[in-house]
Amino acid sequence: MSLLKQKLAGILPDQIKDIKAFVAANGDKKVSEVTLAQAYGGIRGVKALICDTSEVPPDKGLIIRGKELGEITDKLPEEILWLLLTGELPNKEELADLQADLQSRQDVPTYVWNILNEMPSDSHPMAMFNTAILVMQRESKFAKNYNDITKAEYWEYTLEDSLDIIAKLPAIAAFVYRKRFDKGARIEPKAGADLGENYAHMLGLNDDKGAFANLMRLYLTLHSDHEGGNVSAFSAATVNSALSDMYYSLTAGLNGLAGPLHGLANQECLKWVLETMEMFGGTPTDEQIEKYTWETLDAGKVIPGYGHAVLRVTDPRFTAFHAFGLENCSDDPVFQTVDRVFRVVPEVLKQVEKISNPWPNVDAGSGSLLYHFGLKEFEYYTVLFSVSRAIGICSQSVIARAYGLPITRPKSLPTAKFKQLVNG
Numbered sequence: 001m002s003l004l005k006q007k008l009a010g011i012l013p014d015q016i017k018d019i020k021a022f023v024a025a026n027g028d029k030k031v032s033e034v035t036l037a038q039a040y041g042g043i044r045g046v047k048a049l050i051c052d053t054s055e056v057p058p059d060k061g062l063i064i065r066g067k068e069l070g071e072i073t074d075k076l077p078e079e080i081l082w083l084l085l086t087g088e089l090p091n092k093e094e095l096a097d098l099q100a101d102l103q104s105r106q107d108v109p110t111y112v113w114n115i116l117n118e119m120p121s122d123s124h125p126m127a128m129f130n131t132a133i134l135v136m137q138r139e140s141k142f143a144k145n146y147n148d149i150t151k152a153e154y155w156e157y158t159l160e161d162s163l164d165i166i167a168k169l170p171a172i173a174a175f176v177y178r179k180r181f182d183k184g185a186r187i188e189p190k191a192g193a194d195l196g197e198n199y200a201h202m203l204g205l206n207d208d209k210g211a212f213a214n215l216m217r218l219y220l221t222l223h224s225d226h227e228g229g230n231v232s233a234f235s236a237a238t239v240n241s242a243l244s245d246m247y248y249s250l251t252a253g254l255n256g257l258a259g260p261l262h263g264l265a266n267q268e269c270l271k272w273v274l275e276t277m278e279m280f281g282g283t284p285t286d287e288q289i290e291k292y293t294w295e296t297l298d299a300g301k302v303i304p305g306y307g308h309a310v311l312r313v314t315d316p317r318f319t320a321f322h323a324f325g326l327e328n329c330s331d332d333p334v335f336q337t338v339d340r341v342f343r344v345v346p347e348v349l350k351q352v353e354k355i356s357n358p359w360p361n362v363d364a365g366s367g368s369l370l371y372h373f374g375l376k377e378f379e380y381y382t383v384l385f386s387v388s389r390a391i392g393i394c395s396q397s398v399i400a401r402a403y404g405l406p407i408t409r410p411k412s413l414p415t416a417k418f419k420q421l422v423n424g
């Protein structure tokens with residue numbers, strides 16, 4: 001048994017006992033109320049979901065298992081996976097064991113390459129990526145064993161599927177890039193490389209100094225989890241609650257990530273930045289950015305990379321990317337434009353009364369860094385986000401199955417009933 005599985009098998013029983021006792025003693029206590037505006041407003045702010053992997057206080061941003069982002073930006077994605085699942089960072093031996101386990105699962109079935117090769121050449125990279133995951137559903141150990149296992153064992157098979165998937169995603173994602181953008185033949189994984197390093201290697205971009213591999217490690221760490229209510233995590237959790245396996249659940253979540261108000265914002269964001277540069281013939285001045293920001297808003301469009309449903313401060317994930325940019329590509333004109341946009345856009349958005357949060361989110365800056373290292377096809381960026389978000393979605397699903405959470409089923413009402421409720 002892997003050390004990760006041993007560790008979980010050791011800690012989960014007490015956690016489950018504690019939760020059962022907590023709910024039994026306090027099950028009738030009220031934790032949230034719902035207004036009509038919330039019912040018609042995306043259920044914003046209603047506290048009715050459990051997520052023990054991470055939380056997002058509006059005034060701080062992402063905290064993973066009690067650790068603020070600043071404390072863990074130097075950690076490998078594999079360490080973050082261990083942290084999300086167990087609540088602790090792995091020691092050296094545990095990390096090596098997890099890495100070896102993932103490496104033993106990284107071979108992708110040949111039919112995946114064949115199916116991707118047959119997809120229309122203008123398919124969106126996210127459609128290709130999600131197709132590849134879904135087509136592997138036949139490999140699910142949870143689905144294969146479902147009729148022979150007890151509810152108490154669900155988490156183990158969900159963990160098995162999760163590790164199988166996470167191990168394969170860098171190779172699949174890299175293939176999608178090389179195939180979709182005519183970059184040449186598939187590159188085999190590098191023996192002994194960590195997840196981020198291997199992903200960078202298989203994308204095939206020039207990386208003499210290893211800085212791009214560092215960016216990939218940071219990228220996979222920063223996007224991994226963002227509590228339970230965001231579209232990708234919530235969609236995946238809902239599907240998983242029906243005991244659909246990880247292949248079905250993860251693709252459900254990642255299909256949500258492919259929306260422009262969620263993960264696709266990173267492709268939209270760089271597009272917007274490049275548009276300003278093209279319009280003004282290079283890095284624009286503050287005045288030019290301000291003008292283009294107002295033009296975008298007046299055209300009824302959003303400024304991608306700015307605003308957030310929960311956050312009310314600059315996203316610490318943006319801050320981490322920004323710091324990486326300052327260190328690695330401060331003289332790059334695209335990064336300089338992002339830097340300048342960061343100074344100008346919040347001041348404009350603050351003047352628009354309806355906008356709750358004028359500050360940058362995770363998507364505002366990451367594209368400029370990828371662009372700097374030659375990953376210029378911004379339609380691909382949400383795939384990178386997906387490889388990372390899979391780590392959080394899978395972790396949340398393993399824990400949900402361990403807790404034995406039931407099928408998700410909130411209550412909906414027709415507008416006429418809401419009118420009756422409000423008017424008596």
Ligand code: HAX
Nearest residue numbers: 261262263265302303304305306307308309354355356361
């Ligand atoms: N530009 C223009 N208008 C914006 C805006 C922005 N960046 N952010 C919010 N608004 C508008 C909303 O569209 C909304 O307008 P309407 O009432 O006319 O529909 C109004 O301000 C109130 O919205 P809000 O309460 O501030 O924010 P929401 O919780 O409704 O939405 C969003 C949060 C992230 C969807 C929103 O800020 C947005 O569309 N931002 C741009 C897209 C983006 O960057 N998305 C990525 C978010 C992070 C993420 O999930 N990454 O995956």
